[in-house]
Every structure is written in C-alpha cells, then in structure tokens.
Amino acid sequence: MKTPIKKFTQILFILSIPTASLLAASSNDDVLKRLENLENEIASLKSKNIQLQEKLNKNTSESMEEELGTLEDRLDEVETMVLTDKIDFGLGFRNRVENYEQKLSDGTKISDKYNFSSKLWLNMNADITENMSFHGRATMYKYWSDSDVAFENSNSILASMGGQTQQAPSKYDYKQGRMPGDTALYIDRAYIDWTVYDGEIPVILTIGRQPATDGPSYEFKENTVRKATYSALFLDAPQDGIVMTAKLDKLLGESLDSFRFGYGKAFQAHDASYVGSEFSTISGDALQDTHMMGLFLEGKIPSVPNSFWMLSYIGGGDMPANPTASVGNENIGDMAVYGVSLQFSNLLSSGVDLFAHYGISNLTPNGKTIDMGFGPMGLMTNEIGDTDDKNGYAYWVGGRYNPYFLPDLKIGYEYNHGSKNWFSFLFGSNDIVNKLATRGDAHEIYVVYDINRYAYIQAGALMVDYDYTGSGVHVGAPMSVSNSPRAIDTLANYYLQFSLLY
C-alpha cells in the first residue's frame, strides 16, 4: 500500500520533468546564441586580421622594395667606379742617404758622404679579362737637387769606379729608372700576362718590358716579396721580350711548378732614320741586334713550405761593345750564364730566411775589338783576334732573421763572390754599387725596422773588396787590382733609408 507521501513525491517528480525540459530548452538557445555571436566575432576578427596582414605585407614589401632599390643604386655606383677604374695604382717611395769610402790600389783614400736620393715608383695593375692582365711600373729616381749630373761628372767617386758605365740613365735603356737621373718617370716594366691555354698545362705569354729587375733574393733586403722572374745574380735589368710560361704544377705537383722559355733583345741597333722619307737611312747590316734566349725551370722543394729552386740558362748572341751606340760600335761575341738557385722563406716557421745562388758565365769573343780611347777592347779581352772562351763563376748566399720576440725587426747578412771573368746581365741593378757584378768579395749587413705594415727604416753597410778590374763590364780584359794603378781596391757604402710601399 502506497503512503500519501510517496504518492505526492511521485506526482512532483512527474510534474518536474516538463518544467526542467522547458528550462533546459531556454538555456540551450542562449548558448547557441552566444556561440553564434562568438563565431561572428571570430569571423570579424579573422577578416580584420587578414586586412591588417595584407596592409602590413603591402607596407613591408613596399618598404623592402624601396630599400632594395636604394641598395641597387648604391651598388651600381660602386660597380661603375670599379669598372671604370681600369688600373689599380700602388705607391712606392724611398729616401736614402749613402756614404761612400773608397781605397784605390795606390793607397789613395776617397770618401763621399751624405749622398741623398729619392726614388718614387708607381705600380700599375689591371685585370683586363679573365685570361689577360696588365702590370707596369713607372719610376722616378734622382739625387736630391741634382739631375743626371752624377753620371756624367768625371770627378764623381762613382764615375771613377771600376768600369761602371757612367752614362746618364736617359741615354741608357737598361738604366732608366734604375740609376739616379732626373725627375722624369721611366717605365721599368710594362707587360701583359695572357693565358693562351688553360688546360692541364696552362700556358701564359708575358709580352713587353718584363718583370726582370730586383729578382730573387733581393726581396729579403728590400723587405718585400718576389719581384722578378729571374735570379738577381744572373739577370737584373729591364728586359724587353716575350716569355712563355708552362705551369706544370697541376700535372707534376708544386715540386716542378713551371717551365719558362724567354726571348728578348739586349740591344737593338735601331739604325734606321727618317724611314719613309727621301732622307731614309736604313743600314741594318752595319751592326747586329743582340738576341737573347732563356730557359728556366722552377718549383718548390718537396715538404718545405715557402721554398723554391730554380735552374736558369740565359744566352745572348752578338753582344755589342757599347750598348748605347749604333755608330762606332761592333758586335764582339756571344755569352751565356748558367745558374742554380735555392731559397727558403720563414724556414720551418722559424723566422729564418735563407738563400743561395751559384752561376757560371761563359763568354766567347769573336776576335773583333773597338777602340774607346784605351786601346783595342773586345769581349773580356784586349787582344785583336782573341776567340778563346772566358769562363767565370759567382755565388751569392745570405739570410735574414725575424725574431718572434721582436716581430718588427729583421736582421740580414749577404755575401757574394765573383771570379776574374764573372759577368752576367746586371746592367740595370738598382744597387748603385752593383755588388753582384763584383770580381772579388762583397759583404752586406742590414737591419730593417717596420714602422707599420707599409713603411720601414733600414740601415746597412756594404763592403766590397775587388780582386779584378772591370766588374759589371764585358769589354776589356779584367786586370788584377794589385797590378793596376789607381784601380778600386775596396769600397764601403754605409746607408740609411726610409721606404714606403703602399
């Protein structure tokens, strides 16, 4: 039997169901409405966001485009400058004071102090195409307040030196820019490097006034890097010609880096005047040109970084007695120089540089002589009809030390010796004493102090002891100094210089 309370509870429950349903229906509508509103809001926000993004992108893109445009304009300006600056110029400048002390074979002592000189050189480089480049150097070299005088003044101490040709540089092709002259700029090198074949063995032609001065191993004393193709003991003179270089390193490795064949002229008679006019004088047979030929092999010493070796042969046919004259001159014979060179830079990272060069000269007179006021003079002979070979030799060794605890300081020493008949192509030596031509002994010691990366101060002493006369000259027989009156016996040069290479 049901109690009244239970009945009442049942009725209340039954009645509460539709009421709860009604209430639930009302709440769902709200939620749905709210959801709908939220969706609308999200859509609206999304739309706004897209609009903002688009606006932002547009602004960024415009601003970046503007910025890129500005950069492009600036790069164009730089590129235009680069493309129109066809030649890169470099500067070299040297001021030097030299003090000479000389003793003659008769015991006379002469000194000439405080000889100041300035040398300016403008280096030029241009990359013309990928396989062609130009290199040049224009040089002005003169004594202070003096132009050309020293070489024509017979009272000059240098003019009295053992056979040095004392021509004004302007008259002597090899000495232009190499010996003190006047304020004129002379071109001591101007050549094109042209890679004619770029395969397994690239072949490069070097055409023009060659890099043939201040070669290895002068770079240590000059506080620079290699500046010429040839050893300075065998050839140191501006040289007009063509050199073919075959690069062998790709095929054979760096131990045999290159082979070179060179052709040039040591003397060109230039005996044609007024060509094309009725006054034309072409007399090409009067004097032969001096043709030169050279063969060179070089490479690195295996497993020794910063090293190089070189074998050299240089030959010249029909040497003229006087390289400055076409008239009153004579071809007096042939000559050849054979040489071997070794060089180590910063050997095993020790700061030590070492070098050694050894050369043999072979001169063959043709029996002809000329008389320049000292009797008959032929190729290393004073005898008419002498055709015997004149052989000589020379060596040049030296080193430089750059202490790690004094990185701005370098100390160097060089020694060279030449025999009685030693002669090589050193007409254009930048060394005013031309020490490598010495028939005797020469010692040089120097100290270099780097002021900064580009400038340095150098102090040095060069002492030469001549055994034979005529050092650096190919005419006339060398005579023993002790048997010659007033020949130079010893010569010392104490110098101080400031140099800049920028």
Next chain:
Amino acid sequence: MRKKNILLFFVLTFFSLSACAKTGEEIAKELEISASSKAIKQWERLFKKPERLVKKIPGVDKLTEKELEVFMEYLINHAADSDHPAAAGL
C-alpha cells in the same frame, strides 16, 4: 767536439719545435680559403668578430690560438691589396 754537439742540439731543437707548426698557407688550403678574396681591412674586420668568422670560415674554431694567429697573418699578407709577387706568368 762537445761545443759542436751542444750547438747541434740547440739548432735541431729549434727547428724541430718550429717544424711542428702548420703554415698559414697550409691552413688556408685545408679550410679552402683564398686570401686574395678580401682586402686587408676586410680580413681584419672579420677576425674581430669571432662568431661571424666561424660562419664565414667553417672549421676555423678548431684552430689553436697560435694557428689562428698564423692563419690571420697569412690572409693579411696575401690579401687582395697586399704587396703581390711579380714574375712572368704568375
């Protein structure tokens, strides 16, 4: 004889210690870097920013302090605007 041996010892020690070090050229070859690809001032600027240096030359962070010094010296000495060697066909 004794003096000679002592001298020889010092010379050999000096060169053998020196021989252990790599040259700047060798490091440049290993890292495949051409010194002439930049001017002196550009190399100097790069070496002042180690993070940028590592990005530009991967592997440079593995060099010892001494090697880094030698490497930098080599790059500067052979930079595009440095004193270049001159010879036919170089």
